[in-house]
Amino acid sequence: MRVKVLGAAAGGAFPQWNCACSNCKQLRQGTFHGKARTQAQIAFSPEGAHWFLLNASPDLRIQIEATPELHPRQGSRDTPIAAIVLTCAELDQVLGLLLLRESQPLHVYCTESVRRILMEDNSMFRVLERIPDQVRWTTIRPGVRFEMSSLAGDSLGLSCDPFVIPSGYPGYAKEKSELHPDEAVLGLVVSSARGGRFAYFPGTPAIRREWREAFNQCDALFLDGTFWSSDELQRVQGFGSTAEQMGHMPLSGPHGSLETLKDLSTPRKVYFHLNNTNPVLDESGKEYAMVREQGWDVAYDGMEFSL
């Protein structure tokens, strides 16, 4: 299985348009020891022909252009993208769907609640219904394994286990009380019958005991790397919520993910969905060194694995 990181940053990307934090300012000045990053986006393929997207970032158009594997191959309109799997309804994970219009047939996997937020509360998503059968929706039921097929419906030996992440719906969602709490945010474990298994948990406020076993059976783990510390955004903005209140477990501290997962045996452990304020982006800094010493990678645009 091939897995490509098309974008590694949290919502807003790095640098962020209105941010002049130390990281963003230095990056624009050309003095930063680290890389710019577009917003979180992963693509994977069991055999290199059919590609699947995990969520759909607002930067998806330029991410596709930067990835020759995702270019059209035959005829005048075409895409090798077999399907998109949505794990939540956050803007920075779903806006890219609106960039995949142009009357192109698509297949989207998500929970019924996420589908309702998009299709019932946002008229713009009607652009995905311009021609009959433009988008096929497959409902993900939390905790229930599902197979992922080609756009034509052929088996590719791909399966996915969706885990409930104890988090909430986006602030913009209406009538949250009518939405099932288990359908807000999912973590995924993707397995290929040809070999290769990885876990995708880009946003989680805590690590559940039962996930450890799943992580240990994976070849790679993409874990929430949004914030280094709990009050990181409050210190930069001067107001706002803690990391945990925003649904993100920080990396550092006695209850952080570095400490919590120090005994994990997963061969490739990758921090993903990095906020522009995170000091771990600075490859000359002590935080980056600490993370690398503990066996973690810090995801960047263009990172690629064969599992």
Next chain:
Amino acid sequence: MRVKVLGAAAGGAFPQWNCACSNCKQLRQGTFHGKARTQAQIAFSPEGAHWFLLNASPDLRIQIEATPELHPRQGSRDTPIAAIVLTCAELDQVLGLLLLRESQPLHVYCTESVRRILMEDNSMFRVLERIPDQVRWTTIRPGVRFEMSSLAGDSLGLSCDPFVIPSGYPGYAKEKSELHPDEAVLGLVVSSARGGRFAYFPGTPAIRREWREAFNQCDALFLDGTFWSSDELQRVQGFGSTAEQMGHMPLSGPHGSLETLKDLSTPRKVYFHLNNTNPVLDESGKEYAMVREQGWDVAYDGMEFSL
């Protein structure tokens, strides 16, 4: 007045993610005699300090990063963007508003109908209401001149005349019968008391007689350059609407804009909002030569004027 073209392509950009037309294919192969382009976006400033956006493209994040004048200047969160003027509710002209969240105060000018489509029919736009007074909306009344001020409300000597373009609401809009037909699409003439006046008509199915006089009094005109010919998209896709049915007057032919506006005296005439299929993108082609001979420019990302 300074005017910058941040993006010059129509919706979908050039190349377009799922398009393998002759232009897109050659551009990806590196054999095309012309430039890649992001989606239509113009920024202007009366004095170089306060900047205004005409519409908000889906590529706005990368367009801002590519434009040092639009970077934050002071404090940890900041923007020199004083306001955004929306001329319609098409996705490729409004999606960028969702990229300007991050709790940043904004000022948006648009018709009441466009505001209703965004704010009443699309819950996602609630991200612009996360903090009190995050977005100030100023209603544009078609045909009624309005002043544009700094975000703090200071006069900048900028005024704008909004013209009704005889076109329709986007296909995704609900209950179109409740929306005023004159509020669907506007053309703008922007004037600075410091000198400089330009017209912005990126989508129009025809040229009204009364616009000619306005165009002739401008230093520059940005005109709809979407399609070269009426059946251009039908020939590439194998189905679909004519240029005129999609609200765009083609450049060529006896009723095209080149012929219709051949006597215009505007010093700078610029074709803008170019579809990826338009042969005028090929700078080695006869269409490009014809346009240039008749005194027109073909807009590209990074094009800049002082008026």
